[in-house]
Amino acid sequence: MSLGTSEALQRFFAQFKREVLASVPPEQRGELQKQLEERESELLAAAADGAAPALFTDLIGLGKDGPPPFEKISKPFLVQDFDESVIPTQLHAAAELYFIYQHERMKVFQVAGVLLRLFHEGRMRIQRGPGARALYLLEKHYPLRYKPRDRQLAYRRAFNYGNIQAPPGAVIYRNFHRQFVSFVSALAQFFRDLTIAEVIRGSQVLNERPFASQATIQRLGTDLRWQLDRSTYGNIVALTVEVGEYLKTVLDALETPDIKRAFDANTKWDVIQMVSERYLGGSADLSQRSKMADAGRLLLNFVADNPFRTRDFRDFQSEVLPLGPVAEEWIAAYRMTPDGRSFRGVVPTLRKSLGLRTDVAAVL
Structure with missing residues (x-):
């Protein structure tokens, strides 16, 4: 033509x-x-x-x-095919890796190691119950290829979490946490603005764009897709499958009645807390980390499945509206962790991520 x-x-x-x-x-x-x-x-x-x-x-x-x-x-x-130039399998693996990372921070894998040691040394009074068998099978299901150091390297590559030295030449997503927090904040702000708009207009039918920024969510989501795709090559997919199976085996073992009875616990989370306090120098943020694991995985799966090319506001609104409460859940849990105590709030975070002045954020 x-x-x-x-x-x-x-x-x-x-x-x-x-x-x-x-x-x-x-x-x-x-x-x-x-x-x-x-x-x-x-x-x-x-x-x-x-x-x-x-x-x-x-x-x-x-x-x-x-x-x-x-x-x-x-x-x-x-x-324009940039938004489709990613491998969805790697992005879904990143979501599962984030879920595994939060359980790592909850000391779940360390607790499993302590229970195995107590079981071998005869310091835990279980013998023929489902818990004893679960611990035996747990040792047989221990990851054959991906040990704790491999997990730490995966966290460092995908999220830049941890202190382990990254291998020379490996691609590290160094800005993941800042962009992820900004993305979650943008979703939360979008959800808040829709709620405010409904109150002001007195109706749930919104025929025009309210105060929230669709472009901010799409820009941050596109960056997350691109950078996660670049940093999750190699063994990340296989690692999340193998370690995910091991994590499920650990959690199932902690739920057995004789292991819970050995620590006078009602749930597996009580077992994790008690073992952490007795043998690991203190318990982690179980309540907060468990919510961050679930909400963060949902949000990263949304990033993996959405190319962020929708321009119609009503279509975009129908896509992101269910994620508003999920973003608020993640933020509420994150602010209660030691890492999140420096979180200044949704509006200052968004202004900083967009390169705007933050000294006027208090009045917005």
């Missing part, structure tokens, strides 16, 4: 859309405009595919017909 034909088609479609939309009721314009834009893109792509490609020799006048008129030059149809 030549440059002149492309421009004529675009002008025609622009005039056609104005005439059609002018005769349509306002409540139907949004959906119809979306359909017309999709149809225009389809026509331009089809016309470009059927046209002969322009050769460089023709453009500079070395072809058999000499230099062509400018309007006759074939126009390429460029497609």
